[in-house]
Amino acid sequence: MSGRITILCDNTVGPVSGTMGEHGFAALVERGDEALLFDTGQGGTLLHNAQRMHRDLHRVERVVLSHGHYDHTGGLWPLVRSCGPKEVLAHPGVFARRYVGRDTGERVSVGIPYDEEFLRGQRVRFSLSDQCREIGPGLLLTGEVPRVNPFEAGDAGLSCDEAGCHPDPIRDDQSLIIRTERGLVLLLGCCHAGVVNTIDWAREATGITDIHAVIGGTHLGFCSPRQLDETVAALRRLDVRKILGSHCTGFSAAARLAHEFPGRFHPAYVGYTLEI
Numbered sequence: 001m002s003g004r005i006t007i008l009c010d011n012t013v014g015p016v017s018g019t020m021g022e023h024g025f026a027a028l029v030e031r032g033d034e035a036l037l038f039d040t041g042q043g044g045t046l047l048h049n050a051q052r053m054h055r056d057l058h059r060v061e062r063v064v065l066s067h068g069h070y071d072h073t074g075g076l077w078p079l080v081r082s083c084g085p086k087e088v089l090a091h092p093g094v095f096a097r098r099y100v101g102r103d104t105g106e107r108v109s110v111g112i113p114y115d116e117e118f119l120r121g122q123r124v125r126f127s128l129s130d131q132c133r134e135i136g137p138g139l140l141l142t143g144e145v146p147r148v149n150p151f152e153a154g155d156a157g158l159s160c161d162e163a164g165c166h167p168d169p170i171r172d173d174q175s176l177i178i179r180t181e182r183g184l185v186l187l188l189g190c191c192h193a194g195v196v197n198t199i200d201w202a203r204e205a206t207g208i209t210d211i212h213a214v215i216g217g218t219h220l221g222f223c224s225p226r227q228l229d230e231t232v233a234a235l236r237r238l239d240v241r242k243i244l245g246s247h248c249t250g251f252s253a254a255a256r257l258a259h260e261f262p263g264r265f266h267p268a269y270v271g272y273t274l275e276i
Contacts, residue, residue, distance in 0.1 A: 001032055002031070003029065003030050003178075004275050006030070006055060006271070007025075007246060007271065008053070009022060009026035009039070009041030010270045011246075013269055014269045014272055016052060016053055017052070019045075021269075022041060024045070024247070025216065025247040026038065026039045027187060027216065028057075031138075031276075035060045035061075036062050036064065037063045037086075038189070040073060042070060042071050042075065043074035047075075047082055053271060060079075062088075063076065063089070064090070064135075064141065064176060065091075067172045067173045067190060068111055068112045068172055070113050073114075076119065077119070080122050080124055085123035087127060088119075088125065088126050090172070090174075091130050091173075092172070096111065097111055097160060098158060098168050099159050099160075099161065099168075101157050107162050130143050132201075138179035139179075141175075144174065145173060145197050145201045146200075146201055148200065151226055151227050155192065169192075173193045175188045175189065175216075182210070186199065186202055186213070188214065189217055190217040190219045191216070192219055196235075199240070211238055213241060213243075214242070215242070216247065218231075218245055220245075221254075242264055246269070
């Protein structure tokens with residue numbers, strides 16, 4: 001089944017006139033008659049950008065949340081308020097408390113900005129699972145991704161508590177797997193579980209080894225040089241054909257990927273569309 005992925009929210013914007021950027025991520029997946037929203041950004045640009053790109057979010061019946069950070073979940077309430085009730089597919093840990101440290105030493109909350117009771121009161125229906133599950137023809141959610149590669153240590157600046165004593169592994173991180181005739185397409189939110197861990201898990205879960213494209217946030221902009229080096233080596237070994245970085249990939253990591261994978265890497269900014 002053919003379709004397309006369109007980036008609606010990202011830190012940067014492309015040539016579509018009037019679109020806006022924000023620190024966040026959201027992508028619209030359209031296949032056949034279905035429109036599925038993957039993440040919602042912070043909430044300041046989702047509806048505006050969709051309108052500028054002539055994407056009708058009233059068609060969206062289901063929303064996938066990749067994890068419970070504000071820059072991926074903040075647009076959920078504006079979406080529901082404007083476009084009606086939605087079913088939300090997420091990990092049970094999506095409402096966990098989480099914090100990040102600033103250069104000043106202050107720690108600020110970066111979790112989902114709404115509580116579960118409020119959203120349920122707005123007729124949001126939740127489907128929560130930590131398991132890999134099929135959610136439509138050729139569509140799977142990874143569920144909780146096994147952390148098997150020791151070099152994918154993640155972001156040490158995130159914590160589960162305001163004091164910063166307990167690192168947050170972001171166990172609720174999940175990605176979308178799309179089966180296509182050219183191989184798997186992986187749509188990532190921030191990929192806190194690690195890009196290579198996620199690819200390995202997608203291949204194991206589907207039995208398909210070919211990776212046509214990886215698109216979305218890779219969080220390589222917040223990880224160690226060793227993790228970036230090992231990730232580059234793994235992407236080359238796995239022969240990933242398209243690497244489309246967004247959001248938390250970061251400028252330095254994006255420049256490295258562009259250098260290492262000429263013709264294969266492209267920034268996936270607001271307005272970018274991948275045909276699948």
